[in-house]
Amino acid sequence: MDRTRFLTILGVVASITAILMYVSYITTIQHNLSGAKGDPIQPLVAAINCTLWVGYGLLKKPKIDWPIVVANAPGIVFGLAACITAL
Known part of the structure; x- marks a missing residue:
């Protein structure tokens, strides 16, 4: 398996687990x-x-780093929801 394919698979797996x-x-x-x-x-x-x-992923140049954005976006929503409901 070449490096590019490996990194693509690794990004998908890491995004899913996040x-x-x-x-x-x-x-x-x-x-x-x-x-x-x-x-x-x-x-x-x-x-x-x-x-x-998510900010880093969206601002990354020359192109958006979608695995980082997709993996972390749910953390904003669910993290805030868990925090607010714990108050």
Whole structure:
């Protein structure tokens, strides 16, 4: 397998696992909404981190780094939701 193909596959796999990591916040959000509040700091920091990575990916030249953008965009939404529902 050549390097370009390997990096493409690696980017897809990394993006999928990152998305799954942030989608897993759904159970945290459900617990928060049911009254078993969790700590809001970790999901807030994750949302900030993901916002920075999405910004980096969108501003990368000469072209947008879509694997970084796609992998981190759900972290903004789910991280903020987990943080807000924990308050």
